[in-house]
Amino acid sequence: MAFLHILSLISTPLVAAIVYYFYRDLRTTIHFRKVLQKNNCGEPKWALDKLPFGLDSYFKAIQVFRRGGDLIDEVMTPRYEQFGPTYRSRDLFGGNFTFTADPENVQTVLALKFKDYVLGDITVKLFTRLLGHGIFTSDGAEWEHFRSQIRPQFSRSQISDLDTLERHVQELFDVIPTTDASGWTSKVDLGPMFFRLTMDVSTEFLFGVSVHSQRESIRGTESEKKDDPSDQKSLVGKESNKPNEMSFAEAMKVAVDHVEDGIRIDRLFGLLTNKRFNAARDIVHGFAGDMVRQVLDRMPADGEKKNKETGKKKFILAEELAAEIKDPIELRTQLLHVLAAGRDTTATLLSWIFLMFVTEPEATAKLRQEVLSNFGPEGSDEEITFEKLKATRYLQWFINETLRLYSIVAINQRVANKDTILPVGGGPDGRQPVPVLKGEIVVWSSWHMHRRRDIWGEDADVFRPERWENKKSGWFYVPFHGGPRLCLGQQFALTEVSFAIVRFMQRFDAIEGVGDPSELLKKGVGVVMMPMHGVPVRLHRAGKPS
Secondary structure, eight states: OHHHHHHHHHHHHHHHHHHHHHHHHHHHHHHHHHHHHHTTOOOBOBOOOSSGGGHHHHHHHHHHHHTTOOHIIIIIHHHHHHHOSEEEEEOTTSOEEEEEOOHHHHHIIIIITGGGEEOOHHHHHHHHHHHOSSGGGOOHHHHHHHHHHHGGGGOHHHHOOHHHHHHHHHHHHHHSOOOOTTSBOOOEEHHHHHHHHHHHHHHHHHHSSOOOHHHHHHHTHHHHTTSOTTOGGGTTSOOOSSGGGOOHHHHHHHHHHHHHHHHHHGGGGGGSOOHHHHHHHHHHHHHHHHHHHHHHHHSOOTTOOOOOOOSOOOOOHHHHHHTTOOOHHHHHHHHHHHHHHHHHHHHHHHHHHHHHHHHOHHHHHHHHHHHHHHHOSTTOOOOOOHHHHHHOHHHHHHHHHHHHHSOSSOEEEEEESSOEEEEEEESTTSOEEEEEOTTOEEEEEHHHHTTOHHHHOTTTTSOOGGGGSSOOOOTTOOBTBOGGGOOTTHHHHHHHHHHHHHHHHHHEEEEEEOSOGGGTTOEEESSSEEETTOOEEEEEETTSOO
């Protein structure tokens, strides 16, 4: 009897939940039909699972993730191939999604009907826990206010400080193993070095003081030799098992990893343990807070005129923002948002570019020839300038083509804040409008859109920088988003990447991958899409015999 009583206690709320689930689904379906008919929309294709509640997709995704598979290739691509560039689906919790790789729909979400969409509660909550509430966790008038504060700081004169890039690239070279008698280095994973590079550059740009994580990694070289260099946990130096002993760079990585884990499990993110994340977040906030207090202490008091300085003053973002933002918490928050955006995206782009150097030797040889023609070999007196980097055509084509095939943010989404319409995806040919109801999520895949043969040609999967010779960008190419939320740091990132490429091309004349070639281009999808196994390579020093 006791067992039956317990069973009844469990089954009653379960049955109620199931009844509510189907009631809500029926109500949503009826409303969807009304909106569809009212707006002369076409019937969209549905990717329905065989098991209820979308369990098929969840089980498959879990299996792929657990064995280190590729979620994009094994889960998403088969659906796009089966249902076309726009289709609808639903998740475990009964929520409806529209998946799209149609440029017209991407343009609608990011620009034409920008105000019909918001970031969504889960994204906002996860990033707010780490960064605070700022430009990347806000919508509407609040977002416009934050953006208006930051946008003027990314002018051309502010992002072309190549002296800072030079110092930090040289520190990166100090970490690369020395060459043997044949001119080759031993195996090295460049991935962690790129993350340290962008961390060091970003902190100097933001605070005027670099954390010099590259230097710190040199001090820990002996202990790091015991670690597996392909381990993604070592991205920013020696990892400490004691939370309070983490460096700022390491703490930032630990905290971002936690956010990525939350994004992967979506509405179940509350199940994550927070002890290590909390320790990492406190270190990040503490460091940034100390930097902000120093900046505010240097600022002139209200009503006091700032003395004119002679010569060229070094640009420090924190000081420029402090002229408007006096609240130290708000200033810290804005700076952390910029840091998070700049560090991971730029380092990941460098990682994919160097993997292209390994897999695309002919294009890489053309690129090096152009670099040496424009800038000379290592030690040359030929100056590297912002203008010359932009004018080095094959360099820009190479970067564009890498971003096309390996978009840093390959998958993104928005939540509709009202009933709205996407222009294509309905009807037998997929060219009629489709409804998106309030609260539903639109997921767009630049990974798939950037590889559509009807847009890019039959060689869409081929790495061919020459395709950019006469190609103009449009909504079929969105590596930096578009519309009002177009990435403010785009030119800063491209300058940093271009400069690093030139210096590497001058110092090294050959690169080869290390390990299983079939594993080299596997993708790890989180906040950004980074190489799953890092960038394991050997480099040959220019001028030395092979």
